Amino acid sequence: MEIADFLGLVHPAIAVIFVFPLIGIVSNFAWQTRQRRLQTLAGGKSKIPPVVGTEHRRIGEWLSSAVVGISLVGLGYAIGKNIIKNQLWNKNLTQVIFILLMFVLTIASLVFLYQAKQKLWRGVFATLTGVGLVVIGCQDGVFRRTNEWYWSHYYIGISASLLMIFSLAIVQDIYQDKTHRWRIIHTILNTIALLLFIGQGFTGTRDLLEIPLSWQEPYVYQCNFVQKTCQNSASQEQK
16 A cells, blocks of 8 residues: 555544544433433433533534544545646646635634634634535545435535534524524434434445555556446456
């Protein structure tokens, strides 16, 4: 394996080592928080400690930043590989600068989202973070599998990231809303996000099997992916 191949493992490695364990922890705390609330509303005394709600919020914020971060890492690898391969700085330096600025602005917007208290600014920075993520994802070099968007690692990942950004933006509204409307929205959207994360586990594993090593690319990308044949195999069949 070459350096480029090892760098390509950073994104899935972070997912396995850090992100997916966080998903399990947050889901567990979310379930306990709900059970404690239901037991308290029923008039009983819950054995679940009150701290689960605080821990759910704290680790949930970690998860949101981790999901956005790992998305940027994956996109950065694909885009950076394309820039180096095509020496884009010699062809279109403006585009390279634009891409770098988008990464910086997206990260900065996420940081400011954590600091924002007023609803207006939370909405502004959440929007900027989401838009930045989408714009970066539209750059050359990113394999989007648009013809199979419903089973695309890219589209599922971007959707999950946007849901995490939105959840982060409404955290304060959940605690301030006495009608529990935002809490219900939060529960529904994060249930969808959990399903998307499960989908990411499948699509990510599939993509790792499909992505060739650097030295294999010139041969693999000459194959006919529709007919599922390569030059060598096709010539052998003709003989």
